[in-house]
Amino acid sequence: MKIKEVAKFLNTTPKALRFYEEKGLITPKKDKSNQYRDFSETDLYRLSTILALREIGVSIRDIKTILDNPELSITQYLDIQRSALFEQWLEMRDMIETIDQMLEKSTAPNSFEAIHQLANHLKNMKEIRNKWHDRWNFDEQAIDYDDHIKKEGHIFNVHEGYDEALSLVVEKVRLEPNSTIVDIGIGTGNLGSRFLTNGNKVIGIDQSEKMLEICREKHPEIETRKGHFHALPLLDQSVDAIVSSYALHHLPDEEKLLALAEMIRVLKPHGQICIADLMFADETHRKVVLEGFEKSGNRIAIDAIEDEYYADKSLLVEWIKENGYKVETKQLNDILGIICIYS
Ligand SMILES: C[S@@+](CC[C@H](N)C(=O)[O-])C[C@H]1O[C@@H](n2cnc3c(N)ncnc32)[C@H](O)[C@@H]1O
Structure with missing residues (x-):
């Protein structure tokens, strides 16, 4: 196919096609006598991928990386791109909301103070959203994660009560058939898979x-x-229930509150959230448990607890109530609890 035909077929311009060629994204064969380009079926397929990726905001450099990397499938890349766009979208939304609030305050006397505070709040939010990184290397843990879920007989067992907790989450979430349930920090799917019944969709x-x-x-x-x-890579009010197990404690408590706000953003009205995780009832409880391990010389337990962010449940409950939701909790053992949130 000649360049004009290809451009027409793909709803683009010959100039754009020449640009992609210049950037090394495509290399159509050229007729030796007149240098006219001859696009093959493979070129067309590649071009339609390039155009689709450009349309969703992928840079030329990233497109080259994807097309040159046989390990990375387009599906995987689209998933990554969606996640990045959701992050940008949320950041933009926070900025627009802040502008609205600034405008509201702007006519009051000494408005600069309020405006400054709002700007700082926004900065703080951006920092919280961006600073998290996976210091536990879950990619490496993934392959034998299921084998490492300790059942019993360890000096400190973070997974004590694991099955019971997952079952309790399933029991607590009341669903109509064909509901959409999201499992955040799904890992290898041990909790989410329990909801694959009654025509439900699990994300x-x-x-x-x-x-x-x-x-x-x-x-x-x-x-x-x-x-x-x-x-969360989900639209507002789009899911019936959110569950999570053994994941939220990888975020410090202030970040957990932001995570709860995100869950509420994507939850349909009357939806439910149920979280099973490592948590203490409150700061006094944390102190008592840690002192107990200290007394028995269980350094392994103390180090494990201090390496992560076991929640202060009372803080989360307070936030949930302040935001107008009902909450039910149960402490299953010294370090494991569940929190269910209803409207
Ligand atoms: C200990 S595993 C739990 C997996 C599974 N939910 C279970 O109960 O077996 C923690 C999982 O949470 C994920 N995770 C941790 N922090 C996360 C975050 N900030 N956002 C999304 N996933 C996160 C990890 O990648 C990992 O897969």
Whole structure:
């Protein structure tokens, strides 16, 4: 096919096609006698991918990386791109909301102070959203994560009560048939898969590609999405229930509140949230438990607890109530609890 035909067929311009060629994204064969380009079927397929990726905001450099990297499938890349766009979208939304609030304050006397405060608040939010990184390397843990869920007989067992907690979450979430349930920090799918009944759709979100890969292998029916507690790759009010197990404690408490706000953003009215995680009832309880381990010389337990962010449940409950939701909690053992949120 000649350049003009290709441009017409793909609803673009010959100039754009020459530009992609110049950037090394395509190399159509050229007629030796007149240098006219001759686009093959493979070129057309490649071009339609390039055009689609440009349309969703992918840079030329990134397109080149995807097309040159046989390890990275287009599906995986689109998933990553969606996650990045959701992050940008949320940041833009925060900025627009801040502008609205600034405008409201701008006519009051000494408005600069209020405006300055709002700007600082926005800065803080951006920092919280951006500073999290996976210092536990879940990609590496993914391959034998399921084998490492300790059942019993350890000096300190973070997974004590694991099955019981997951079952309790399933029991607590009341669903109509054909509901959409999201499992955040789904890992290998142990909780989310329990909701694959009654025509339900389960979406598993995780920041770890490898965890998602294993989740897909074990449970192909689950739709996986790369994403973060701080920027869920979901539209507003789009899901009936949110569940999560053993994931939220990888965020410090102030970030947990942002994560709860994100969950509420994507939840339909009358939806439910149920979280099973490592948590203490409150700061006094944390102190008592840590002192107990100290007395028994259980350094392994103390180090494990201090390496993560076991929640102060009372703080989360207070936030949930302040935001107008009902909350039910149960402490299953010294370090494990569940929190269910209803409207
Ligand atoms: C200990 S595993 C729990 C997996 C699974 N929910 C379970 O109960 O077996 C924690 C999971 O949470 C994910 N995770 C941790 N922090 C996250 C974050 N900020 N956003 C999204 N996923 C996160 C990790 O990648 C990992 O897959």
